[in-house]
Amino acid sequence: MINQFGLSQPSIVVQSDLAGEFPMYIYWAVDKQFLLYSSSITELLNDNRIPKPLKVSSDGISFLLQSGVVPPPKTAYENIYILGIGDTAQIETLNGKIEVEFKHQFPFMNANRLQTDEMTPDEDLILEMLADATISRIDETKPSFLFHSAGKDSNSIALALAEAGWQDKVTLITHKSKGTADESVISAKIARQLGFKHQVLNEKDQLQHEHQRAIEDYFVQAPLPITDNVTLAYPLYAHQLPELNGANIIDGGGNDSYMVTPPNAQELKVLPLSKWFHHLSFMRNFIKSESLLNSLLRTPAEWCGMRGLTYADSNKLYPQRDNVYAHWKQESLLRNDWDLFDFKTSILTTVTASELHIRKARNFADSISANMVLPFANVQVASYFSKMPEQHLFDRKTLKNKLILRKILMERIGLDSDAMGKMGFSYDSRAIVFQNWDWILIEIEQCSLWNYEALMKVVTRMKMRMNGTGRGAGVAGRLLYRIYLLSAWYNRNKFFS
Numbered sequence: 001m002i003n004q005f006g007l008s009q010p011s012i013v014v015q016s017d018l019a020g021e022f023p024m025y026i027y028w029a030v031d032k033q034f035l036l037y038s039s040s041i042t043e044l045l046n047d048n049r050i051p052k053p054l055k056v057s058s059d060g061i062s063f064l065l066q067s068g069v070v071p072p073p074k075t076a077y078e079n080i081y082i083l084g085i086g087d088t089a090q091i092e093t094l095n096g097k098i099e100v101e102f103k104h105q106f107p108f109m110n111a112n113r114l115q116t117d118e119m120t121p122d123e124d125l126i127l128e129m130l131a132d133a134t135i136s137r138i139d140e141t142k143p144s145f146l147f148h149s150a151g152k153d154s155n156s157i158a159l160a161l162a163e164a165g166w167q168d169k170v171t172l173i174t175h176k177s178k179g180t181a182d183e184s185v186i187s188a189k190i191a192r193q194l195g196f197k198h199q200v201l202n203e204k205d206q207l208q209h210e211h212q213r214a215i216e217d218y219f220v221q222a223p224l225p226i227t228d229n230v231t232l233a234y235p236l237y238a239h240q241l242p243e244l245n246g247a248n249i250i251d252g253g254g255n256d257s258y259m260v261t262p263p264n265a266q267e268l269k270v271l272p273l274s275k276w277f278h279h280l281s282f283m284r285n286f287i288k289s290e291s292l293l294n295s296l297l298r299t300p301a302e303w304c305g306m307r308g309l310t311y312a313d314s315n316k317l318y319p320q321r322d323n324v325y326a327h328w329k330q331e332s333l334l335r336n337d338w339d340l341f342d343f344k345t346s347i348l349t350t351v352t353a354s355e356l357h358i359r360k361a362r363n364f365a366d367s368i369s370a371n372m373v374l375p376f377a378n379v380q381v382a383s384y385f386s387k388m389p390e391q392h393l394f395d396r397k398t399l400k401n402k403l404i405l406r407k408i409l410m411e412r413i414g415l416d417s418d419a420m421g422k423m424g425f426s427y428d429s430r431a432i433v434f435q436n437w438d439w440i441l442i443e444i445e446q447c448s449l450w451n452y453e454a455l456m457k458v459v460t461r462m463k464m465r466m467n468g469t470g471r472g473a474g475v476a477g478r479l480l481y482r483i484y485l486l487s488a489w490y491n492r493n494k495f496f497s
Contacts, residue, residue, distance in 0.1 A: 019382035133378035153252030254377030305352030430477030
């Protein structure tokens, strides 16, 4: 549903729900004579009251190039905004124009949790809430699929659905990664144990014509640009499994904000030092994007998942660029005296996790008219865990998190998350660039966002570095992949035509 705010209406506050299950999307007209807002990005962008073609935001493109993600409330479009976790928009009429004041307050500070003697987790209730949060969002006239791995989040949902008797109504699907990171064998074993159907989705490196067509169709429909490394895997999932189109797609994302994302051992050392290193930021104006210095010169906020091209290379590619350093410096200063666990969680989960990791799944669902279901982002689930004493969620010494989920899974299905370690979800985007270079280069060359002459110099340099070895080769491959993703989105997206 689209809501409209007009001149002289009483002031209102628009916001997302507690854990961002349903972000709010805003269109603020250029002349400030009206404003639209909705919990559906596709409904909003398709609304006839919004002039087409849409225009890109120079701020948004700058963030995507240099950081990989646009921090809310900004987006890659002019006049389009997102309200996620902790975001509010005060909307009112002043002097004959609609004005909006955006604010942010992270709602999951650890100091607000109950004390140990005030709450004991109810494991049965946790699983019941997860099952209810899933089932209540499912359209039972459509097939349902749970993106499943060996991890704690998707297995908690699978266990909850199994105990609710939903084995015959949901299929578990798993990405088969290359090498030791592959989780598909473990996933299949757990699916059999719990009684679910299971299907493996394979990674494709050498793209045939039908794969390229599926990817191009995705970019036509995807409402927002995404630079996540796994982006191209998703349209190929729908190609392998056409039943995903229009289906219920269940994803385990959405709980890191209230369960805490601890800093790792490296970050505990680097984050305090980065408060001083980032003052050498002027070097961003000169160094190459694939240089190790580009990583070391990040602000503390940028250590929370932000990385990309240097300002020097962005300046060459995109003449309208802005330098994003000032934004991340300010975000770091606002949290200067925060506990590192709150610091990392407040930035990573509201920006990187919400608008990069979870957004890629939302984008995919929107591109195939599927129903995205995020049980862990449900307000009742989030509220329950947000009060839970931290000793049940994370350990400040071992840096392990989601302790209560580890306990439940170990006791009920024998899944030892501690012994298995974090396997992660890997996708070889560098191989995609290597093996489909001619196709990718044509897409990049055709994008009118870029300064063509400078673009080709940067791309040629990165291609040569990608063909080498070491850390810089991997970075160059990922950055070429990013330039391709942004180019294909701008070239093909229906909102620009």
